[in-house]
Amino acid sequence: MTRDRSNAYAAGIRSGAPEALQIVDRWHIIKNLGEALEKLLTRQHHLVRDAANPIVEIPQPESCQQPEPTSPPVEETPSLRTSFPGRLRKEIIERRSHHLALYNEVIELKQKGLSSEEIARRVGKSSITIRRWLKQGEYRERVRHRRSKLDVHFSYLIERWDKGCQNVMELWRELIGRGYRGSYDSVNNYLHRQHYLGRRTTPPEAVRKRRIRPTPEVQIETLIPTPSPRKTVWMLLKPEGLENKEREMIVSLRQPPIDLAF
Secondary structure, X not given: OEEOOOHHHHHXXXXXXXXXXXXXXXXXXXXXXXXXHHHHHHHOHHHHHHHHOOEEEOOOOOOOOOOOOOOOOOOOOHHHOOOOOOOOOHHHHHHHHHHHHHHHHHHHHHHOOOOHHHHHHHHOOOHHHHHHHHHHOOOOOOOOOOOOHHHHHHHHHHHHHHOOOOOHHHHHHHHHHOXXXXXXXXXXXXXXXXXXXXXXXXXOHHHHOOOOOOOOOEEEOOOOOOOOHHHHHHHHHOHHXXXXXXXXXXXXXXXXXXXXXX
């Protein structure tokens, strides 16, 4: 009997036909494969950029001066750990890691002499965004402030926390006494989120001042504009309809040491 990923269908089959062999239909197999590939390519989107817009080093004359040592890129640190219980959702951490890697790539390409427009075409951002990042001189967290019913209790929560009451269960019970009707998880997530939004990870002081060499060290050979992870999935699954440059990009993406196994 064919079914999708729903546990309800699996339980129904086990109940009504316990000896039947359960299999997944072709449509769901392809859907599962597509979703897994999209998640992989979202995490490793730099592989897609390297295949669509390969970077080639420009030979430098021996008389050229050696570049001054540059500060290391911003590193992923345990700064996401907070004093509140629980952890950020996996997708939030992955999204932050992706954004941080993109920022580091922009800085490295600029240090190698590429223009903002060239960098923008490679990473899939606007040149305005690239120039803003370079002007900032530091990595800044992207945060989204969402309204919550707990906003009216925020001052009370901070006051109680600063006074030493750092037990979320106790705080939740106190809020119930003040008329709050939400769940414990809502309070826990709210405290976690507020603490996270109040932090901003910046690179060391040395990272803020960078000397950019005017002489380009690399150039970008653009095959096609960098496709999104979703479009890349369909290019991988249905290569028969691709144009020559798209097919060349997919061939490059599949070459070692790039491994799309998951």
